[in-house]
Amino acid sequence: LLPCLPYVQSGGAVPAACCGGIRSVVAAARTTADRRAACTCLKNVAAGAAGGPYISRAAGLPGRCGVSVPFKISPNVNCNAVN
Numbered sequence: 645l646l647p648c649l650p651y652v653q654s655g656g657a658v659p660a661a662c663c664g665g666i667r668s669v670v671a672a673a674r675t676t677a678d679r680r681a682a683c684t685c686l687k688n689v690a691a692g693a694a695g696g697p698y699i700s701r702a703a704g705l706p707g708r709c710g711v712s713v714p715f716k717i718s719p720n721v722n723c724n725a726v727n
Contacts, residue, residue, distance in 0.1 A: 645662065666711050670712070679714055687721050687723055
């Protein structure tokens with residue numbers, strides 16, 4: 645997901661490599677435990693991006709990439725509720 649960082653920090657166009665990374669994370673999360681682990685990882689990233697426009701850019705990435713993520717990217721999401 646490192647290719648997503650420039651977009652989260654500055655906006656603009658979402659790099660194709662960022663969308664590819666999001667697709668890879670979602671595809672790899674096949675079990676409930678995997679999805680919860682991915683949620684926790686993205687929750688921690690979101691917590692680090694809190695403030696300013698960063699969190700809204702990070703949360704909007706799946707939609708901008710056309711990827712469905714089974715949880716909200718937020719520092720407040722309850723990852724234990726992800727199935």
